[in-house]
Amino acid sequence: MSNLTISAGVAAGLIAFAVERGADRADLMASAGVLPADIEDADHRLPFDTYMALMRSAQDMCDDPALALHFGEAVDLAELSIVGLIMNASATMADAFAQMQRLGRLTLETEGLSDGPRFQTSMRDGQLWMVDTRINPNAFPELTEGAFARLVCGPRRFLPRPHVLAVQVTHPAPAYRAEYDRIFQCPVSFSSDWNAMRLDPQIATWPVALQPRYVFDVLTQRADGLLQALEDQKTLSGRVEAVLLPLLHTGEASADGVARALGFSRQTLFRKLKSEDASYEQVLDALRHRMALRYLSGGRVSVNETAYLVGFSEPAAFSRAFKRWTGKSPREVRLARAAG
Numbered sequence: 001m002s003n004l005t006i007s008a009g010v011a012a013g014l015i016a017f018a019v020e021r022g023a024d025r026a027d028l029m030a031s032a033g034v035l036p037a038d039i040e041d042a043d044h045r046l047p048f049d050t051y052m053a054l055m056r057s058a059q060d061m062c063d064d065p066a067l068a069l070h071f072g073e074a075v076d077l078a079e080l081s082i083v084g085l086i087m088n089a090s091a092t093m094a095d096a097f098a099q100m101q102r103l104g105r106l107t108l109e110t111e112g113l114s115d116g117p118r119f120q121t122s123m124r125d126g127q128l129w130m131v132d133t134r135i136n137p138n139a140f141p142e143l144t145e146g147a148f149a150r151l152v153c154g155p156r157r158f159l160p161r162p163h164v165l166a167v168q169v170t171h172p173a174p175a176y177r178a179e180y181d182r183i184f185q186c187p188v189s190f191s192s193d194w195n196a197m198r199l200d201p202q203i204a205t206w207p208v209a210l211q212p213r214y215v216f217d218v219l220t221q222r223a224d225g226l227l228q229a230l231e232d233q234k235t236l237s238g239r240v241e242a243v244l245l246p247l248l249h250t251g252e253a254s255a256d257g258v259a260r261a262l263g264f265s266r267q268t269l270f271r272k273l274k275s276e277d278a279s280y281e282q283v284l285d286a287l288r289h290r291m292a293l294r295y296l297s298g299g300r301v302s303v304n305e306t307a308y309l310v311g312f313s314e315p316a317a318f319s320r321a322f323k324r325w326t327g328k329s330p331r332e333v334r335l336a337r338a339a340g
Contacts, residue, residue: 003239005230006051006108009042013080014051017071018058031057033246035309037295043082043226047246048109055142066176068142072149073183076157081107082226084154086219089211093155093163094204097121097130103223105230110134110143122196128203132195141171144195149183151197158210163203168192236262237278240269241287248291248311255280289325292318296334303330 011034019025029035032053038046059067077084083103090096101117110118112133122129130151137144152164166187167180173190180188232238243261247253258280259269273279288310295306307318307330322330 003242004048004109004111005045005242006048007042007081007106008039008044008046009080010108011046011051011054012039012042013075014054014058014071015039017075018054018062018067021062021064021067021070023058023061028054028057028061037301040294042080043106045230047242051108052140055140059142065174066145066179068145069149069176069179069183072146072151073153075150076154077107077150078154082219082223083107085211086216086223088208089213089216089219090208091213092204093159093206093208096208097204099220103227106223106226108143109230111136121199128199128201129194129196130199134195137169137195138171141169144169144171148195148197152184155208158208159206161200162186163200163206164197165200166198168194168196168198170195235276236269236272237276237283240273240280240283244284244287245291248288249309251311251313253284253311285321288312288321292322292325292330293333296330303334306330 015023015025015028015034018028032050034046034050034054038044055068059065064070078088083100083106086099086103087096090099097119100119104118112118112135116133118132118134120131120133122131132144132147134143148167148169152167155163162185164184164186166189167184168189170192171190173180177188177190239262240258243258244253247257255269256266259266262269264272270280273283292306292310295301295309296303301309303319304315307315310318312318312321319330322328322333326333
């Protein structure tokens with residue numbers, strides 16, 4: 001899952017929820033290697049593995065193995081992602097589902113059985129089902145728990161009657177299975193052959209429109225831009241950045257190490273980057289530039305700390321690089337941000 005990502009809004013939401021339930025914020029973030037600047041922008045991307053680490057640590061700190069269920073039950077998608085806001089502004093449930101299929105990757109990316117959307121509809125024995133098609137779901141069943149609880153509890157707040165009539169999951173029944181019954185309020189089957197929810201056959205026509213159409217249009221334009229940016233990251237340059245990001249502060253962002261992580265030789269990495277009119281040094285330099293600006297603009301990290309976080313062992317070398325990038329010193333940028 002090394003190339004899969006989640007939105008920072010989802011990570012920030014989980015952190016806030018866990019803190020409300022007793023977790024220590026600093027310890028939780030440190031356990032997953034999350035910096036404050038990483039979650040300031042809800043549309044920023046974090047590695048999917050970071051979310052897994054956050055969830056597992058939060059479960060331990062809150063002494064709540066059902067935390068993913070409770071997170072999905074309590075926190076609406078609109079509080080975490082632009083995708084939830086767009087779904088809430090859709091005209092009908094069918095429109096909302098279409099937007100979830102189209103934009104779902106903006107919330108989090110998963111490995112699916114096909115190149116299509118994660119959630120798809122299917123007919124079985126004359127019944128309508130919404131199916132989660134991700135691969136190896138039992139490796140991280142918390143993702144199923146959170147998604148299903150959110151898809152049940154969010155619409156329940158405004159729909160005229162229950163929209164989910166049955167739930168089936170591939171993982172075995174956990175010790176807290178009573179929480180499934182309480183939250184889903186319908187028959188739940190474990191160790192099934194799929195992860196799916198049976199829907200009311202009339203659900204497609206039920207109205208949503210919790211926000212005006214104008215809001216839908218504005219948010220959709222924003223989401224389209226984010227989706228394009230996410231697609232752009234699927235270039236090799238973007239994949240290199242994804243590998244480099246958690247390594248910057250270690251000072252060990254070598255081309256050999258990145259090539260190994262991507263399954264290439266050093267020479268193959270360089271050749272493939274050249275086909276994108278890029279070099280390894282350019283990708284690393286651009287990432288350091290962007291991350292340095294983000295840290296300094298956040299106003300919570302010193303110049304020396306920023307130098308360390310982006311992989312410079314000497315603050316003087318960082319200052320020279322920053323002056324080359326921006327024409328200004330790091331302190332000038334940080335002071336301008338503080339004055340603003």
